[in-house]
Amino acid sequence: MPSPLIPTRLFGIIGHPLGHSLSPLLHNWGFGHFGLPGVYMAWPVAAGRVADFMTAVRLLGIEGVSVTIPHKAAVMEYVDEVTDRARAVGAVNTLFWRDGKLWGENTDVAGFVAPLREISGLPGTALVVGGGGAARAAVAGLGELGVPEIWVTNRTAEKARELARDFGVGCVAWEDRGERAGGLVVNATPLGMLGKNEGLSPMPAGSVGAGAVAYDLVYNPHETAFLRDAAAAGARVIPGLAMFFGQAVEQFRLWTGCELPRAEGMALLRKALYGEGVGA
Numbered sequence: 299m300p301s302p303l304i305p306t307r308l309f310g311i312i313g314h315p316l317g318h319s320l321s322p323l324l325h326n327w328g329f330g331h332f333g334l335p336g337v338y339m340a341w342p343v344a345a346g347r348v349a350d351f352m353t354a355v356r357l358l359g360i361e362g363v364s365v366t367i368p369h370k371a372a373v374m375e376y377v378d379e380v381t382d383r384a385r386a387v388g389a390v391n392t393l394f395w396r397d398g399k400l401w402g403e404n405t406d407v408a409g410f411v412a413p414l415r416e417i418s419g420l421p422g423t424a425l426v427v428g429g430g431g432a433a434r435a436a437v438a439g440l441g442e443l444g445v446p447e448i449w450v451t452n453r454t455a456e457k458a459r460e461l462a463r464d465f466g467v468g469c470v471a472w473e474d475r476g477e478r479a480g481g482l483v484v485n486a487t488p489l490g491m492l493g494k495n496e497g498l499s500p501m502p503a504g505s506v507g508a509g510a511v512a513y514d515l516v517y518n519p520h521e522t523a524f525l526r527d528a529a530a531a532g533a534r535v536i537p538g539l540a541m542f543f544g545q546a547v548e549q550f551r552l553w554t555g556c557e558l559p560r561a562e563g564m565a566l567l568r569k570a571l572y573g574e575g576v577g578a
Contacts, residue, residue: 308358309553310339312351313366320567321364324546324558327566332556336361343369352376355393355400362553363393370431377402386465387434391545394552403552406435409545411443413536414482414513421481421511423447425470427500428486429457432515436484437465445482451475452487476505483528485514490522499524508532517542520572539567 311321325338343351345368352373355363365373370389374380377390378399384390390402414420424445426436429452440448448467452458455472462469470478483506489498501524506512512528517538525535547558 305335307334307336308339308360309336309362310341310360311364311366312341312343312348312369314342314344314368316340316342316366319366320542320570321546323570324543324563324567325550327563328550328554328556328558331559331562332554334554334556336554345369345372348372349376361395362549364549365391365393374402376400383407383438387431387438388464389431389434392549392552394549403548404435404438405545405548405552406432406541407439407442408548409541409543410436410439410515412544412547413540414439414443417511417534420445423449423478423481424484425449425451425475425478425481426484426486427451427475428484429454429461430486433461433484433486434464436486436515437461437467440482441465441467447481449478451478476502479505479507480510482511482513485512485516485522485524488516490514490519490524491516492518497523499527501527503527504531506531506533510534511536514538515541518571520568539564539571543567 309325311319319340322338322340329336348369370391373390380402384402384404387404389404392403392405394401424440426433437448449470450458450461450467451470451472453472458469479501485500487500488495489500506528508531510533512525512533513536514522514525515538516522520537529535543564550558
């Protein structure tokens with residue numbers, strides 16, 4: 299007798315423009331690795347069509363969704379519950395079901411803190427450079443880690459002040475940011491990203507040195523100018539791919555209960571992004 303059909307579980311990512319996302323590659327690999335009957339698709343959804351898409355999530359039984367720009371705030375209106383973490387950040391990047399309710403979570407926070415938990419002797423001070431969603435996730439994550447002194451800075455001063463007010467942290471003027479670079483420094487800006495910003499650094503030359511930790515949320519290219527300069531000065535560095543993988547691990551766990559293997563998953567992403575021969 300033929301084997302009974304196993305229904306395929308449906309997952310995917312929404313954004314606009316969606317561009318080339320690594321999420322389908324990683325999550326579909328994960329389904330195959332664990333032998334799960336799931337498929338993860340890319341759904342370009344224009345800003346004015348979020349309500350229609352959220353209706354489709356419920357009607358079609360879509361089990362999990364990754365949410366990216368520009369929908370991270372908009373989807374919050376259409377879920378049944380929002381986690382405390384997502385509410386604090388003001389953005390949802392993951393939809394999942396629990397006990398018949400559609401939840402919104404922000405796994406960027408979990409992704410951000412994952413590589414920091416592996417560091418012994420984490421600095422007691424942190425400077426987050428940026429004022430957008432990535433910066434908010436970073437500040438929330440630093441709060442969860444219990445970092446006692448957190449500062450934010452941004453080229454647009456009002457965005458930095460707003461972020462500082464929302465989380466109750468310090469704010470430093472853009473031109474003075476180098477003076478706060480002795481502990482952990484997080485780049486949550488597009489500076490250094492492949493394209494027009496490649497080669498640029500968010501920090502003044504020589505401001506991040508030995509004893510500091512430099513963490514770049516940009517993951518393409520693998521070694522940004524910020525990380526290259528920091529490593530040359532003796533700082534410990536964390537490439538942005540660690541955060542991307544970490545947030546995906548948390549999404550996959552919420553959807554399936556399974557933990558994506560770090561070594562194999564990171565190797566898959568490095569090969570897709572940078573080709574062979576790139577170290578961990």
